Amino acid sequence: MNIALFFVVLILSFALFPVPKVLKHTTALIVLAAGVAISSVWSIEALSGLSSELRLEGMIPLTGKPVIFAVDGLSAFFILVVNLTLLIGLLYAKGYLKQYYGSKNSLSFSLHYFSYLWLYFSMILVLIARDGLSFLIVWEIMALSSFMLVIFDAEEKSIMKTGISYLIQMHVGMFFLMFAFLISANETGSMSFDSLGVFFSGHSNILLFILFFIGFGIKAGFIPLHSWLPRANPAAPSHVSGVMSGVMIKMGIYGILRVLLYVRHDLLQIGILILIVSLVSGLLGVMMAIVQHDMKKLLAYHSIENIGIIGIGTGLGVIGLATGNNTLSLLGFSGGLLHVLNHSLFKSLLFFSAGSVYTATHTRDIEKLGGLMKKMPYTSLLFLAGSLAICGLPPFNGFISEYLIYLGMFRDLPSSGLHQSILVLGSIVVLALIGGLAVFCFTKAFGIAFLGEPRSQHAVSASEVERGMIMPQFISLALIILIGLASPLFVRPVFDIVGTGFGIEGMRRIAETSLPGLASISLIAGVFIVLVVALALYRKIHLRSVKLSTGPTWGCGYTATGPKQQYTSTSFAYNYNHVAKPVIGTKKMMPEIEEDELFPEGRSFSSRVDDVFQKVIVEKPAGLLSELLKKIAVMQTGKVQHYILYAFVFILFVLLLTWLNII
Amino acid sequence: MAALIMILVSAMFFPGIILRTKSIASGRRGPGILQPLRDAGVLLRKGSVFSTTTGLIFQIAPVISLATVLCAILVIPFGKQEALIHFEGDFVFFAYILSLGRFFMIIAALDTGSSFEGMGASREAFFAMLIEPAFFILMATFAMFTGYVSFTDIFSNFFITSNHYVLIFSIIGFYIFIQIALVENSRLPVDDPKTHLELTMIHEVMILDYSGFDKALIHITTWLKFAVYGSLIYNVVVPAGWNIYLQIALFLAVQALFAIIVGFLESFRARNKMNKNPKFILTVSAIAILAFAVILILNLNL
Numbered sequence: 001m002n003i004a005l006f007f008v009v010l011i012l013s014f015a016l017f018p019v020p021k022v023l024k025h026t027t028a029l030i031v032l033a034a035g036v037a038i039s040s041v042w043s044i045e046a047l048s049g050l051s052s053e054l055r056l057e058g059m060i061p062l063t064g065k066p067v068i069f070a071v072d073g074l075s076a077f078f079i080l081v082v083n084l085t086l087l088i089g090l091l092y093a094k095g096y097l098k099q100y101y102g103s104k105n106s107l108s109f110s111l112h113y114f115s116y117l118w119l120y121f122s123m124i125l126v127l128i129a130r131d132g133l134s135f136l137i138v139w140e141i142m143a144l145s146s147f148m149l150v151i152f153d154a155e156e157k158s159i160m161k162t163g164i165s166y167l168i169q170m171h172v173g174m175f176f177l178m179f180a181f182l183i184s185a186n187e188t189g190s191m192s193f194d195s196l197g198v199f200f201s202g203h204s205n206i207l208l209f210i211l212f213f214i215g216f217g218i219k220a221g222f223i224p225l226h227s228w229l230p231r232a233n234p235a236a237p238s239h240v241s242g243v244m245s246g247v248m249i250k251m252g253i254y255g256i257l258r259v260l261l262y263v264r265h266d267l268l269q270i271g272i273l274i275l276i277v278s279l280v281s282g283l284l285g286v287m288m289a290i291v292q293h294d295m296k297k298l299l300a301y302h303s304i305e306n307i308g309i310i311g312i313g314t315g316l317g318v319i320g321l322a323t324g325n326n327t328l329s330l331l332g333f334s335g336g337l338l339h340v341l342n343h344s345l346f347k348s349l350l351f352f353s354a355g356s357v358y359t360a361t362h363t364r365d366i367e368k369l370g371g372l373m374k375k376m377p378y379t380s381l382l383f384l385a386g387s388l389a390i391c392g393l394p395p396f397n398g399f400i401s402e403y404l405i406y407l408g409m410f411r412d413l414p415s416s417g418l419h420q421s422i423l424v425l426g427s428i429v430v431l432a433l434i435g436g437l438a439v440f441c442f443t444k445a446f447g448i449a450f451l452g453e454p455r456s457q458h459a460v461s462a463s464e465v466e467r468g469m470i471m472p473q474f475i476s477l478a479l480i481i482l483i484g485l486a487s488p489l490f491v492r493p494v495f496d497i498v499g500t501g502f503g504i505e506g507m508r509r510i511a512e513t514s515l516p517g518l519a520s521i522s523l524i525a526g527v528f529i530v531l532v533v534a535l536a537l538y539r540k541i542h543l544r545s546v547k548l549s550t551g552p553t554w555g556c557g558y559t560a561t562g563p564k565q566q567y568t569s570t571s572f573a574y575n576y577n578h579v580a581k582p583v584i585g586t587k588k589m590m591p592e593i594e595e596d597e598l599f600p601e602g603r604s605f606s607s608r609v610d611d612v613f614q615k616v617i618v619e620k621p622a623g624l625l626s627e628l629l630k631k632i633a634v635m636q637t638g639k640v641q642h643y644i645l646y647a648f649v650f651i652l653f654v655l656l657l658t659w660l661n662i663i
Numbered sequence: 664m665a666a667l668i669m670i671l672v673s674a675m676f677f678p679g680i681i682l683r684t685k686s687i688a689s690g691r692r693g694p695g696i697l698q699p700l701r702d703a704g705v706l707l708r709k710g711s712v713f714s715t716t717t718g719l720i721f722q723i724a725p726v727i728s729l730a731t732v733l734c735a736i737l738v739i740p741f742g743k744q745e746a747l748i749h750f751e752g753d754f755v756f757f758a759y760i761l762s763l764g765r766f767f768m769i770i771a772a773l774d775t776g777s778s779f780e781g782m783g784a785s786r787e788a789f790f791a792m793l794i795e796p797a798f799f800i801l802m803a804t805f806a807m808f809t810g811y812v813s814f815t816d817i818f819s820n821f822f823i824t825s826n827h828y829v830l831i832f833s834i835i836g837f838y839i840f841i842q843i844a845l846v847e848n849s850r851l852p853v854d855d856p857k858t859h860l861e862l863t864m865i866h867e868v869m870i871l872d873y874s875g876f877d878k879a880l881i882h883i884t885t886w887l888k889f890a891v892y893g894s895l896i897y898n899v900v901v902p903a904g905w906n907i908y909l910q911i912a913l914f915l916a917v918q919a920l921f922a923i924i925v926g927f928l929e930s931f932r933a934r935n936k937m938n939k940n941p942k943f944i945l946t947v948s949a950i951a952i953l954a955f956a957v958i959l960i961l962n963l964n965l
Contacts, residue, residue, distance in 0.1 A: 370776070373718050384720075384770075393763040394756060402759075407752040407812070413803055414810040418963055425803050425955060429948075432799040435759065436792030439766055443788050447773030447781075453716055513751075520750035524734055527748075528760070531730040532723075535880075539726055542876060547710030553777045554714070554871050556861055567773065567781020575789045579941050 003069050006124075009034045013117040021106045025094045028113040032090055032120060036083045039124050043076035043083075047493060068192075069128040073497035074261070077337065078127050078254050084479075085247045085344045086120045088472045092352050093239040095469035099359055100153075108152070115148035116240070119248070126251055132181040132191035139177065139251075143170035146248060149240040150232050159235045166232040169618075173218030173225075177255075180211035197262040205266040206273075212259045213273070220252025222311065223281040226304050227614040230288075233300035234364065238355020241296055245303040246348035250340050253310055257337075260318060261501060267322035275315030275423065279430045282308025286437040288584055290444065290573050291609045295354045295364045298445055299347065302390060305434060306343045310336045312427055313405045320412070321502065323420065330510050331408025333498040338491060339401035342483065346389035346398060349476040353383040356469055357449065360462040366569045368456040369449040376464045380450045382473045387442035389480050392435050395525030397483035400491065403521065406431065407514065444572045453563035485525055487518040570607060584609060666741035666894060669911070673918040674890035675700060678882075680919055684926025699886075703879045711875035716776040724771030725873065725880040731764030732887045739894055740815040742903045742910040749815035754802045757814070758795065761847070764884070765791055772869040779861045783868035786937070790853060790865065793944040794846040800951035801839050807958045808832055814898075822902035828961055835954040836899035841924065842947045844892035848885055850925060852943065855934040863937070889925075893918040 012031050019027050055070050071079070093116070097109070122142035129135040147170070151163035184199040185191035199208065214225065221229040229249070233241040256274070263270060285304030292298040313336025320329030356379045357372065358364055373380040389396035409424045409431075416424060454460045464470075483490050492515065499507030555561045577586050590605040635646070657663045679696030686693020713721070738753040740746040746753070765787065772784035806812050808829075809820045822829055846853050849866030861868045870881050897917040901910065935943055 371716075373720065373774075377719075388763070388766065391762070391766065392759060393766060394760050399756075399759055403752060403755055406755045410752060410755075410803065410806050410812040413807050414962075418959060421807065421959060425800065428799050428803055429796045432758070432795045433792070435762065436795040439762055439769075440788040440792050443766055443769040443773070443784065447770045447784065451718075451720060451770060451774040452776030452781075517750035517752055520748050520753070521756060524737060524748050524756065527737065528730055528734045531733055532727055535726040535730055536723060539722075539876060539880075542707075543711065546708065546875065548713065549710065550713050550715050552714060553716050553775045554779075555777065556779060561777075563776070565778050566776045567778050567785065571778075572773075572781060572785045572788075575785055575937075575941075578938065 003128075006035065006038050006121075009038065010121050013114060013121070016114050016117070017107075017110045021101075021109055024106075024109050024113050025090075025097075028117055029090055031117055032087060035117075035120060035124065036087055039079050040083055042071045042128075043079045046071040046076040047073060047497070067134050068130045069125075070130050071128050072501070074254070074257060074501050075127040077494070077497050078250065078340070079124060081250065081341050081344050082120070082123050082127070082247050085348050086116075086123075086243055088475050089239045089243045089246075089348060089352075090116065091472035091475075092242070092355070092469055093237075095466050096237060096239050096352075096355050096359060098466075111148060112152050115145040116243075118145040119149060119243070123248065123251060127254060130193050132185065132193070132195075135193075136174070136178055136181065140174060142248070142251065143167065143174065146170075146240075146244060149244075150236040152237050152240070153235070162231045162235040165618075166228045169218060169228040173215045176211050176215035176218075180208055180215060183208060183211070193258060193262065196259065197264070200262050200264045205263050206269050209259065209263060209266070209270050210273070213256060213277075216252040216255035216259075217277070218252070220249050220256070220307050220311075221281075221304050222252075222277050222307060223284050223304060224613040224617050226281070226285075227611060227618050229304060230292075230297050230300040230611065231614075233303070233351075234294055234296040238296070238351050238358060241300070242348035242351035242355070245300060245351060246344040249303060249307060250310075250344065253307070253314070253336075253340060257314065260314075267318055271315050271318030271320075271322055272423065273315075274311055274318060275427065278308045278311025278315050279427060280308070281305070282312060282434045283430050283437075284583070286434050286441060287580055288609070288611065290437065290441045290576055290580075291584060291586055293366050293569050295357065295366055295445065295449065296351065297364075298366075298441070299350050299354060302350075302438070302441070303343075303347060305438065306339065306347065306390070309402065309405070309431070309434065310339045310343070312336070312431060313339060313401070313408075316405065316408060316412075316424070316427065317498075317502070319420065319423070320408070321504075323416075325412055325416070326504050326506050327510050328408045328412040329502065330495065330498055330504050330507055331404050331411070331514065333502060334491065334494045335401050335404030335408065337498060338404060338494050339398075341490070342389070342397040342401050342480075345476050345480050345483075346386045346396075349382060349473055349480070350386040350390065352469070352473050352476075353379050353386060356465040357383075357462075359465050359469070361458040363456075363458045366445060366449045369454070369459045370452045370456075370563065370566065371454040371459055372450045372462060375459075375462045376450075378464060378470045380446075382470070382477060383450065384446055385477050385480060387446050389484070391438040391442055393439075394521065395481075395484045395528060397480045397487075400483060400487040400518065400521070402431065402435070403517075404491070404514070407517065440573075440576065444569055448567070448569045448572060452566050455563050455566065455568075485522055487522060488515050491515065491518055585612060664747060665744040666739045666746060667736055669741055669914050670736050670739070670887065670890045670894050673893060673915060674883075674886040677886050677889050677893070677918065677922050680922035681926040681929070684923045685930050688927060688930035699882070703882050706874075706879035706882070707876055709875040711877060714775050714872050717771075717774045717872065720767070721771045721774040721872070722877070724767040724774075725877045725884070727767045728764035729880050729884045729887075731760045732884050732891065734760050736887070736891055738814055739891060740818050740898065740903075741894065741914065742898075742901070742905070742907065743819060745815045745819075749813050751812045753813045753815075754798075758798055761888075762791070762795075768869060768881075775872045777871065779868050780871055782862070783865050783871075786854075786865045787849065787869055790846055790849075790940060790944055793941055794843055794947065797839055797944075797948040797951045798843055800948060800955055801836065804832065804951065804954045804958050805836070807955070807962060818898040819903045821899060822904070828957070831957060832954065833899050835950065837896055839947060839951055839954075840892050840896045840899070841921065844889060844896075844921075845925070845928070846944055846947075847892070848888055851929045852932050852935045853940055855929075857929075858934070863934070889922070890918060893921045896921055 122138045125138035147167045154160045181191050184196050188195040188198045218225040282305050285301050289298050289301035313332045316332030317329045389398045392398040392402040409428050495511040586609050588607045593600050678699035735757050737747045769784045769788050772780040805817045809817045811817050854865035856867050897914050901913050
């Protein structure tokens with residue numbers, strides 16, 4: 001199918017501006033659906049004929065130059081992920097944006113939907129662009145449109161500030177990408193992905209790859225390049241956070257995978273680099289998530305963790321390529337790639353249900369919530385399912401992708417050498433720890449926010465959100481369960497994509513030996529569900545025959561307990577905080593009780609967690625730079641004579657240099 | 664199938680043996696071996712009191728927890744008898760499905776809104792997280808040692824390899840599985856189920872609000888969990904190739920020995936200070952890493 005049709009849809013998005021406010025959502029939905037339909041057809045075409053990629057000829061509208069767009073297995077997979085999440089996101093947005101209906105004018109709604117559509121278009125184009133220039137252009141559109149989405153609520157000053165900082169960080173990433181493309185273009189004469197292959201075959205690979213890795217890593221949110229993620233996501237409206245965290249950061253993963261397809265040498269070093277950065281991201285991401293009280297910030301840190309898991313799979317895959325271990329390679333890459341899909345599903349689901357909580361309670365602070373399970377049963381169940389899935393627990397989808405990565409590692413162990421087995425063991429330990437920490441984090445998030453008694457008026461007055469916001473989330477939930485229960489259906493195509501993409505030998509054989517395990521998981525998951533249902537039914541029938549009564553929660557003899565005495569999110573994490581302090585550096589603020597203070601006055605306690613990386617990598621250098629620039633600003637006197645003097649000195653300087661034959 | 668039956672049978676006597684050991688060690692006559700079973704029977708028939716704060720999660724958690732342990736049993740082999748369902752990486756599934764059960768028990772504790780139970784929940788989540796690596800490192804060691812990656816294959820080949828150092832792994836496996844079982848089931852020295860003060864409990868304080876049928880389910884789940892780890896211990900100490908009747912006898916003997924060890928530990932050991940627990944639990948992982956180092960040296964002839 002020709003790309004022209006897609007460009008027509010692209011232009012249709014301008015129709016958003018003239019239509020009346022009430023119709024904007026429908027218009028956006030129609031345009032998005034058209035885009036989704038077209039790009040899904042491409043992907044399905046590409047996936048059905050994996051051996052050759054689908055070429056789409058196109059013209060750049062302004063210059064009239066022909067450009068090549070292409071859809072191969074990798075693009076097709078990501079396109080489907082993008083389509084799914086953005087469609088669900090927009091369906092959800094209708095209800096979520098209602099709270100802004102009174103306060104925002106028609107133009108801001110137009111701009112919002114317009115940016116949303118363009119975020120979608122730009123992501124699709126990023127996935128199919130094959131030459132460097134158009135790739136960078138659409139990459140930039142992606143940054144700009146997401147920036148517009150983040151600052152939707154820009155009346156709040158902090159949000160604007162966060163937005164600007166997001167925009168700057170995206171452009172730092174952009175700069176690295178541009179630099180990397182230019183290096184390759186300088187050598188090969190053309191700025192396209194294919195010419196990267198030419199460059200890589202003749203030069204050292206690791207340096208250029210590092211440039212790409214930083215550029216894409218900022219988008220993906222690898223630690224220490226992540227600091228925009230936990231700030232931009234809470235600032236954005238929830239459907240936007242879901243989309244950004246669910247799929248937009250995956251564009252970074254896509255970029256890394258795309259570049260990896262062309263890398264020829266230094267695979268081992270590159271693999272180890274990706275693996276170690278990912279291990280750190282995964283572990284620190286979840287460690288910092290645990291101490292957050294802002295629900296969306298907590299979820300944002302979990303995105304970093306999940307990007308880490310995806311990276312662990314990818315890194316192991318590259319190491320497998322380097323050492324010729326096809327099993328590790330196939331299972332690593334496939335686990336990573338499947339986790340891209342899985343994460344997009346449960347992370348968007350979690351952000352959407354967190355958005356529902358925000359809509360109902362107007363707070364994101366977990367410490368102020370509680371008891372929502374009774375008031376918002378559907379939202380609670382959705383959040384619970386998302387939590388179980390993100391912890392990688394069976395029978396949900398997160399387990400499947402983590403299982404693939406584990407399987408690759410364990411299978412690799414008996415045959416690997418000293419260094420590799422230590423690396424693999426390290427990854428196993430970290431992955432196991434991530435799993436445990438994620439359980440810790442989500443039992444906290446779910447338990448504190450949704451269970452127990454309401455901790456504030458916000459939670460007391462909450463009620464379930466409208467059906468339009470809940471229904472779209474059930475689509476995500478259905479897919480989460482489907483992937484968990486019928487994993488072979490989804491893993492087989494992923495194996496094909498990875499196997500053909502990276503040219504892994506013996507792919508069929510490895511796939512055939514891995515799929516029975518997944519079938520067994522489906523079987524045992526089925527047994528589990530039957531067991532739960534049977535036991536629950538038996539329990540229900542049995543409880544009819546005995547005497548049941550209700551009463552207050554056991555208070556150890558103390559009957560005047562109130563909701564304030566419940567365990568809070570801070571106290572839940574207390575033990576953990578004690579151990580993890582050296583790494584995450586929680587700060588507590590409470591005036592000490594003096595020895596001679598016989599009757600202690602009222603005291604306030606607060607604790608705060610600073611992102612160490614944010615401080616060291618962003619704030620400190622930026623602070624130094626602005627200090628320096630302030631000193632230079634002395635020159636800016638505002639007097640015309642001085643400026644003329646500067647120009648004169650400059651001309652003299654240039655003359656001097658020419659005279660000395662330097663320039 | 665054999666494993667399932669054997670585990671179910673041995674689980675019935677497990678708590679009784681612990682109880683007997685403790686009474687004998689402390690010089691009391693004590694109740695009979697079947698007393699915990701009778702107690703559970705009473706609980707099953709009793710009525711329940713539910714806190715008004717609790718909801719669906721509180722009610723469903725014991726059921727889910729029991730179901731997860733039953734599913735975990737399905738992947739465990741018994742001697743030469745294969746597990747009912749076995750596949751590569753089934754021990755990953757084993758660890759994660761148990762984690763699912765724990766997840767529900769933890770949020771069920773938070774569902775009551777009690778600060779005691781919140782405290783227990785927090786500790787349980789924290790300690791369970793810390794013990795997780797030990798299991799995975801041990802399984803990685805076994806995978807390297809035998810070259811297989813499922814419970815059934817690992818255990819049926821454990822003693823077959825011509826490796827003369829199998830005893831090392833047998834002993835380390837024995838030790839680590841016991842430690843994991845103690846932490847997972849919240850027993851001494853990590854937690855004391857018989858302590859009288861809520862502030863010092865972990866598991867018991869989490870289930871303070873349970874009564875009747877649900878409480879019985881929780882007890883049964885704990886026994887099953889013990890028996891599950893007991894059967895893992897059995898698999899690393901008894902060669903799979905031996906005669907089946909001898910195996911059955913030995914299986915029961917190992918389970919009984921395990922229960923006696925737990926009983927003795929609880930009779931003669933004090934509980935750790937709560938803030939010492941992380942160190943204690945991480946030591947188990949450190950020992951597992953040691954085992955891994957040994958296998959590396961052996962495999963690579965360093």
